[in-house]
Amino acid sequence: MTEVPARSAGRRTWAHLRNLLPSVDDSRAVRRTWRRDLLAGVTVGIVALPLALGFGISSGAGAEAGLITAIVAGIVAAVFGGSNVQVSGPTGAMVVVLAPIVASHGVGAVALVSVMAGILVLVAGAARLGRAVSFIPWPVIEGFTLGIAVIIFLQQVPALASPELHGASHTNVAVLAWQSLLGADPAYLAWSLGAVAIVAACMLALPRLHPGVPGSLIGILVVTVLSLVLPSPLRVIGELPQTLPAPAVPEWDAATLGALALPAVTVAALAAIESLLSARVAASLADTGPYNPDRELVGQGLASVAAGLFGGMPATGAIARTAVNVRAGGRTRLAAVTHAAVLLAVVLLVARPVGAIPLAALSAVLMITAVRMVHTATVRSILRSTRADAAAFVITAIVTVSVDLIVAVVIGIAVAGVFAIRNLARATGVHREQIAGPPQPGDDRIAIVRLDGPLFFAAADRVADEVASLADVSVVILRMSQIELVDATGARILTEIVQRLERDGVTVLIKGVREGHEELFRTVGVLDALRHHRHLFATLPDAVAHARSHVARAAGREESNG
Template identity: 80%
Template sequence: MTAAGKRIRALLPAASDYAPLRRTWRGDLLAGITVGIVALPLALGFGISSGAGAEAGIITAIVAGIVAAVFGGSNVQVSGPTGAMVVVLAPIVASHGIGAVALVSLMAGVIVLIAGALRLGRAVSFIPWPVIEGFTFGIAVIIFLQQVPALTRAEVAGASHTNVVVTAVEALANADGGYLLWALAAVAVVAACMLLLPLWHRAIPASLVGIALVTLAALWVPTPLADIGELPSSLPPPMLPPMNAALLGELALPALTVAALAAIESLLAARVAASLADTGPYDPDRELVGQGLASVAAGLFGGMPATGAIARTAVSVRAGARTRVAAVAHALVLLLVVLVAAQPVGLIPLAALSGVLMVTAVRMVHLTTVRSILRSTRADAIAFVVTAVVTISVDLIVAVVIGIVVAGIFAIRSLSRATGVTREAVQGEPVAGDERIAIVRLDGPLFFAAADRVADTVNALDGVSVVILRMSQLELVDATGAHVLSEIVQRLESRGITVLIKGVREGHVELFRTVGVLRALRHHKHLFAELPDAIEHARSHVARERAAG
């Protein structure tokens, strides 16, 4: 098989994906059932919160859950609608309508699929931890605030603003007091169940118990609470969503944003999932391929874009998942709910689902992690805060980009400070004329951010005849650093100062030759491997100069 064929084969499912199944199938099935129960209210809630509807949420959990499990790069990743995707989709629905969601899912899926085929999966490793946590914190705040309109009165969910903070404030200002009291009571019941029942027994599906209690109470006592409404009793047939050139152009940027988010969140979730238990490594490129196909499939069935869901994946792993069968089983459990229980599920009050999402949002924020970042370094704290604020107030992808830029600026600033420029005394017994010799040791990285400082320090040398540049401790040198070195040599030589270079690392020789550092020396013999040889040459030069003077 050719190299290209091997690369393509590595991105496709293989029998080895299920090698452990003979000994793990019981745990995989149990985990699938468990996470399916947990995923039901989340799929419904995220679908409604995005504006696409409960039907889109559960269709995505089923279709994308199966496709991503089979084609993805993680053995245990559970995929479906997530809070982060809801945050991106809500303004798209507000601007283009519900009909645009399936098309955006299709377009974004193709983009993610191409990214996987181009082997871009490792790119997520360039996102710093404080940026990831700031991103997560911002998403949690948005998910929580998105529930406010639904708790004030269902009719105001389509507020006139796409910014979640403005929408929440507007909803509270126009709240129906009576409805709000009923809704808060439903949230309180669900939250109490989710927080207290696990203390009694971890196996209890606390969110479902809370939803069931609120639903039964709403059936028993007349309330104004709006419910989910009618759900389909089967999956719709796959079909291409309506599209035209103008609509594709309008949705190009939103689709790119969704694709970027799907790729980032899925890769982060897969990376975390691989660390939860001994479930084997994950392939980031194959994960992108799987998630891309999952979003394409979800769009064909009228669903929404999908990503890896770390919370559901963690539940699955803790319940015993070790292969992809667990994620497939979770999707089949949800399919069974659609086929046999669509009518009772449609009676669930929306306020109960809001309670589930609010508790989920609160659990996304780990105060110990936030405190650790804020107390670590000023650069990390600023990157965290900026990312969180921009996520909430502007846009998720913009927040990640700005967070990376902020973190990068501080990292470059810190790295540039590690560049050392030190003048050393001439070694050995003092010789007349040694005061005319300057030995300058360059340490650490020499790149664009530190190059000018190095140049200013060396060029400020005065009263010397020879400058020895010690370069054996230079670690990283970029083109800018090498260019500045050549300018330093040229400027010193133009002042009549002889420059000797000692200890050029083998990895820097070609760069120095290409940029002109070595060519700038007065003589090719002014390049030395050992410092004593350079000092001896410098002393002979000074001696000749003194004799001539």
Template identity: 70%
Template sequence: MSADGHRSRAARAVAHVGELLPSRADYRGLRRTWRGDLVAGVTVGIVALPLALGFGVSSGVSAEAGLVTAIVAGVLAAVFGGSHVQVSGPTGAMVVVLLPIVASQGVEAVAAVSVLAGVIVLAAGALRLGRAVSFIPWPVIEGFTLGIAVIIFLQQVPSLAAPGSSGAAGHSANAVVAAAQALAAADGSYLLWAAGAAAVVVLCMIGAQRIHPAIPGSLVGIVVVTALCAVVPNPLAAIGALPRTLPLPTLPDLSPAALPGLLGPAVTVAALAAIESLLSARVAASLDDTGPYDPDRELVGQGIASIGSGVFGGMPATGAIARTAVNVRSGGRSRLAAIVHAGVLLLIVLVVSGPVGMIPLAGLAGVLMLTAWRMVHRATVRSILRSTRADAAAFVLTALITVSFDLIVAVLIGIAFAGFFAIRSLSRTAGVQREPIPGEPAPGDEGIAIVRFDGPLIFAAADRVFDEVTAVRGVMVVILRMSKIELVDATGAHVLSDIVRALERRGITVLIKGIQPGHEDLFRTVGVLASLRHHRHLFDDLPAAVDHARSHVERSGRGTRGPTTPVSP
């Protein structure tokens, strides 16, 4: 490579890095939006408090870890992320992934997994993999969301069944099994108290929403149930004492001995963090005129956020769809809103950590149960189930596998399932049609067949196309019209060369008309052009191909008696 080429490549690399870093342009409209951003930030911070606490407890780590994640990751993702309105922190989907990690490797492994996953997500952004989420079909996304909602709901059952329990109590078992076991072994008296506390929170959340959407129902419910528990003697377990400051940053154990056991969970966490964050950013961009988002930079920002969270002893972070939606609907239009949200949570830690520690775990369970219920949009479910059979099946399958086995496996199987049916449907549009010879008929035309290819010539349709074309009988020349082919892959091109060779072996001369410029290199590489008897058997227009075919029939002197031996070009 020349020196100019090296300089050009270096310049592009520098420009790419610059696109992934914060700039003054991120705050260009701040003078116009700062009032709305402040209001939205405070609103989201109030809404996020019970969720951060609940997800921290439910993950099997701690309420403190949930708060730390919301604060540290919330700031870092806001500054470095690719969306102006994304709000990041602990989420229900991440809780589902963290439980088995806590079960198998202990709480201390979560911070290390967070750092490793952050590095992976950051690298994915630097490698421009942000658009990959667009390959996930909508039914798979909704099935994934439904499965997560079911798991989050069921994980709260242990918190209601016995004192001091949480979703982590059943982390070594399937969520359905763990919930059933918790109920079977439940302390009846405690279950009534806990269910009552959760019901108070749920009623407050529903009532506040009906009075005015801007009222933070979850916070109102938590305040009410905590106040009731303070004045009424009860057996309910509370969060417990919380630190009054953020923990000091500490690099978790990433020694060579620990890495092999952490890499697998880190890859899973990274995949989930990337998927959920990009989906959340895409949804946010569609809610209002919030400006575009950069998916690659969003991955970089979320990676940095998870790294920072792990260093401070927190959990892996992702973009939170619910909190992001609250931010947009509350008037947030710049990154300042997400930064203020983290500042509100930090202020709560510094000022009112004592009262926060008195919140009953059953109250947090109520918040998460209703949150899980609201994650599922009944109209969306009905729409998917009433759509195509393939999409409905992909939706149901993804949801079932998410609940029964593993989130990432569910997404991969859902994509594969949807992809299979999409390819099958696409392949059915491929076909071949025998066309009449245009213009006035000429003697010997009955010895010429024009076969038109339609749709995509891909692997899924290749065998059927081969059988249909080679079934042509009683002719001496076959003209293959290729101009209507929309898409062709290597398998399709290879089968096309097999078709030419099969016909030529039977003494039928093959002419090809109308190869599209975008397909020519592939046809040449795979051997389609080499399979022709002569280079003159390649044409750009149909009349020229028909004239050439008629000359073959005329020289053969056999009319419709059928070919016996090959004739010259």
């Protein structure tokens, strides 16, 4: 008898694992869309180049780590991921997490953290945790995004203020940014701000002339040429590798794994959250086909492992680059692979000229990117929505900047949960009803109490207090058919209500227990607390008739005793 369920479970497991792997369906549309995919891939590659360099430098791992990650992780995630249009690589959110890891454990820890976090994300996908991101409320996501944008912007200030402060360790980016400005080199700051102004002007103005103009690359090119022609003090990227390094397992030992365990969990959680959000956003931008969240986690996990083996950094799905891909016409995985191939061509063919780019130009790209991450219309709509959503948004943003990204998400979810529970508790109602039909003698001794909404831990005490406040009654009819959900705490409080009323000489009748609640009421003791098993009724008229009989018998006893 157990063999059939076992075989069925085995088939389901195998079907799930098969859905996590690449299939022929991934490339069916390439014959129709390959031209648009190639063009979109080239476009995204051009956009991704300065971001890969900038994020690599800002993380402390170096520009080459950013490029390697964009190439290796970009290809692996495109092939194994769950989205047809997701573009993966280094992102600003990951930079925020990696910077303190580099400061505490050194650059060498980045590759090992990437492998460790990738394995965790891979396991999460295999364990079918891809749908977990749906539990994160929208205001928390937007607060998280706002906080990341602020951090990315502030991280660039030390690089602009003085070359000596670039890459300095810090515990709070706002404090370090302020300290950097106080100790800034005025001459260097003037050059840096000039570079920022040029790149910002190109990024903001040139796309208005034509949407296809790569404003960031043109701005970087202008600043680079000026820094070569003029006697500029601006620091540059420096020498880049002209080929990909050979893959190798990062050095590790038990002590190192223990020290990096918590950072790896943080990186894995961030990679999973950001990748799933990006894939979900991409699916809403155009008809790009469905995405598989579990497979997306598997693909992103493999991408981070591969990037770590090549000396890169953890990768995630990049919302901005994915959106560029979709809007440029990308519809299959060929576009993301092409984007990685463009970056590989940069490494193989023009690594030396790229090394001459001033860091201030890359900082400018990241600052404008950070500003564009914040949509004022979205912020206004959240702040004007409900008090609970506004609080979750603001608290998440503040904690993201001042404490930690994952802590911010946890606190944001907790705040949203507290407000949701409070609102749910307020939906629980306790109403006293009149007996329908012509009144009869003794009806004033009968109380019909209707319980509405959810009966759970947050509302249980209030329900108990309101029912207990009934006075001068002999029978209480509890109408239960309108209770939408009930938990163990609500059922236990209901048991205590029945027991208290019965001790006070009040007969309790229960009407309309839903089929799904009866087993819980029986297990917790609600039904056992009734004076008689016949005090459970399916219809209100039957309960009222029984209550009237109790009142009549009580009145008869009083007359005989009188």
